[in-house]
Amino acid sequence: MIIIRKFQPPDFQWVIDIERKVFDEHDPYLYMQFYETYPETFLVAEINGIVVGYAAGFLASAGTGRIFSLAVHPAYRNRRVGGSLLKEIINIFLKMGAFEIILEVRSSNIKAKRFYERHGFCQSGIAEKYYLDAEDACLMKLELHRNN
Numbered sequence: 001m002i003i004i005r006k007f008q009p010p011d012f013q014w015v016i017d018i019e020r021k022v023f024d025e026h027d028p029y030l031y032m033q034f035y036e037t038y039p040e041t042f043l044v045a046e047i048n049g050i051v052v053g054y055a056a057g058f059l060a061s062a063g064t065g066r067i068f069s070l071a072v073h074p075a076y077r078n079r080r081v082g083g084s085l086l087k088e089i090i091n092i093f094l095k096m097g098a099f100e101i102i103l104e105v106r107s108s109n110i111k112a113k114r115f116y117e118r119h120g121f122c123q124s125g126i127a128e129k130y131y132l133d134a135e136d137a138c139l140m141k142l143e144l145h146r147n148n
């Protein structure tokens, strides 16, 4: 069973281990700052007491939620962990009054783009050379409707 809950400080090492496996591009201490600044929109997914994924987002401006990072440990993919994290963070943003959610993915990350599209996101633009290695980012957006 997948449990989605708010990040707590003892989860830090799990989150950092997943981040290192998956991205290895964010400063680990950013995640503690995330917890201190945006505790409502920093979630983890737990299976049998193991943290297997996380989603970190924040309300970027009134009405606009931004997903900063969402990742699932490679050994736990394709079991709806990512989908459960995404659905929960979308719900939280809705409750916070957001009318849209934005995020970026590497343009080569076809799996993540397909994942977000399946959850209703559309491509809204390209940010050229967005990443440190000069890869473009694909900008994606979900328009939220309060009645669904």
Ligand SMILES: CC(C)(COP(=O)(O)OP(=O)(O)OC[C@H]1O[C@@H](n2cnc3c(N)ncnc32)[C@H](O)[C@@H]1OP(=O)(O)O)[C@@H](O)C(=O)NCCC(=O)NCCS
Binding pocket: 022, 068, 069, 070, 071, 072, 073, 076, 077, 078, 079, 080, 081, 082, 083, 084, 104, 105, 109, 111, 112, 114, 115, 118
């Ligand atoms: C993108 C990512 C978060 C998806 O996580 P996940 O836990 O595998 O997501 P889900 O299980 O909800 O969905 C993944 C796929 O499994 C399929 N799936 C899920 N449960 C399934 C089931 N019970 N039976 C069959 N297929 C299933 C889904 O249809 C989906 O298919 P898709 O490849 O066409 O999208 C994960 O691949 C990841 O961490 N990638 C690296 C980090 C990243 O790119 N993050 C996004 C940028 S911030």
